Amino acid sequence: MNLITVGISHKTAPIEEREALFFSGKELPSALQRLTEVPAVQEGVILSTCNRVEIYGLISDTKEGEEKLKHFLCRNVPGRVGKMNGKLYTFLDDESVIHLFKVASGVDSMVVGESEILGQVKQAYQEAVKAQTTGKVMHTLFQKSFQTAKMVRQQTGIGKGFVSVSSVAVSLAKKILGGLADRKVMILGAGEMSQLAAKTLRDEGVSSIVVSNRSYDRAQELAVLFNGKAVHFEEYPRFMNQVDIIISSTAAPHFILSKKTVAPLMKERKQRPLFLLDIAVPRDIDPAVNELDNVYLYDIDDLEGIVKENVTYREGQLVLCYSLIEQKSERFMSWFHQIRSSR
Amino acid sequence: MANIFLIIHILLSCLSYLGFSLAFFSAVVFLWMERRLKAKHLPKLGFLPWSLESLDNFNTKTLMGGFVFFTVGLIAGIIATKQRFGRFFIGDPKELWSFASWLFYAGIVWVRFSYTLRGRKVMLLASLAFGMVLFTFIGVNVFFQGIHSIR
Incomplete structure (x- = not known):
């Protein structure tokens, strides 16, 4: 036996x-x-x-x-x-x-x-x-x-520790903003990555999603999918003071957000914390933006770095x-x- | 019979110290977490169960509570001084330090609610202000002689 x-x-x-x-x-x-x-x-x-x-x-x-x-x-x-x-x-x-x-x-x-x-x-x-x-x-x-x-x-x-990029991003958002239930999210760029991010956050119960993309039709498609609101790409800065999380993954070859554009925005937002996720390659947001008070910027390397650290810890x-x-x-x-x- | 204003003064001062201590504690945790989040170097075993947002809320509430108790306690102290010494102010070192601390906290409350500052800088100010309160509470008794000295 x-x-x-x-x-x-x-x-x-x-x-x-x-x-x-x-x-x-x-x-x-x-x-x-x-x-x-x-x-x-x-x-x-x-x-x-x-x-x-x-x-x-x-x-x-x-x-x-x-x-x-x-x-x-x-x-x-x-x-x-x-x-x-x-x-x-x-x-x-x-x-x-x-x-x-x-x-x-x-x-x-x-x-x-x-x-x-x-x-x-x-x-x-x-x-x-x-x-x-x-x-x-x-x-x-x-x-x-x-x-x-x-x-x-x-x-x-x-x-211990989160071991996927999306779970790390969600846990960071929660650590910075507390609950995500009444939070507003803006998605810049309507690629596959944005879609995935929007889905994850919707599952976490964020209250509304604003989508902006160079092609407005594509933004609308994504907005319909997530019960969100589509915004013309020229107009997205107007909505930035209403959201708490911005996920950027546009195909822009240069930075679309810099310290100079975000600093006055923070004043307008009365310094309410802002969580920026830059998952674009090349990057959409100037890393210097992270130096501003109450702004937390993470790019794809930062997220993957945290995942790697956590995996190494578990293996240990x-x-x-x-x-x-x-x-x-x-x-x-x-x-x-x-x-x-x-x- | 003990002076009722003196009792109110002592009671409220203690409550205000409690509020300021809690505000200080949350400020220190906030500063630690904020630093790690900015540096993208997160603690291996995860953060404490609070978020920056909840620490900020807690800090604001305890600091405001402490400030209200401190203000009323200070007024009671002034009245007690008047009853005992015939004057509102007698230039006692603790008296002076208390007024200075009150001004400091009033400043923090103002920047917080005018939204001039938020987050890290407010927490730094709250920590500094607590240092000042600690000195008012303990340091003054050690370094100066006055009506609050322990004889």
Whole structure:
């Protein structure tokens, strides 16, 4: 009786190959049913996300179990297991436990320390419980993985700091302006980046969005999309004293905002804080604008720099995470050995 | 019987010190956060739970509260002086420092509400003013002799 993990992940294969093995939510119940019909498999859980497809199981024969599970994962398509060679991995017993604990804690994720995966592991477990493919061992193993994930997140900095450009931008806006609910945003330039930024901020609940673009039609399109207001490009300076956040991503070859234009604006705004995001390359806003009181200017490099710092910090926490995970897995394994010898 | 104005004077002065202390505390946190946000060098473990906006609000409220208590407390003090010494002002060093502090805080309230200044500069002024209040509260007793001295 052994524990086993067979799977494929973002670390071993690109998305084109992972998606061929992906189980959708609809497929999962029947797949779990088929899993129990595989000889040598006593208990099993299928974890299927966009970054990984893995089967966790309890098997009676290691060699046969591994083979059968690989074929199961490859949907028994002839020759596929051979093709996937080197991309499919297998972990046994303590390694399998350590792997699950790493996955649940977000340590093995593409974005190190992300927390979404824990919810996905929980759901995978619940699906298996519903399909009655879990027993005492899988039940205990998964409960321990949730506990370990919680402990790792609490006792290390693995989940600290924002690690995407948009989440960093939103967190900065909140740090400067407080809540974003009654804030007004101006978008200069109607490119893809602006659209993304507008969407993120709308999701955060900003009260209104003003869009200005060299081509007025394009500005209107974007304004309609976000329930905003389109403004002719020559007129946008008139609206600058009404907004709290300006996101600039025009194709202008030179600065469109300088210290000279923003300084009188701040007086007009009665020094209300202004958050400027310059995501254009080449830049739209003269960096000297940041020297003005109550103006906070960030360009794309600043945001990416913060992301990088946070990622480095999280990676620095990995050693601590591993040692916690190892401790927890040892404890689980001693329980597992007892169960095994009593059967 | 203790002079009622003297009691009001002491009570309100203490309350005003409390307000100014809270204003000072929020000013220091604001200045630290503002500096890091401007330098784009954010603390690794994240900021304290407040935003610049909320610190600014808190600072304004506590400073205003402190200023109102300070003003009324000062008037009560003047009346108490009149009752005890027959004059409104006796030139006590703490008296003089208090008037100077009051003028300083009045200046801050004015620039804040006329929107001449906001943010970092107001916080710097609030920190300086608190230094002056501290000196009025403690330093004057140490360096000068007067009716407020602890004998």
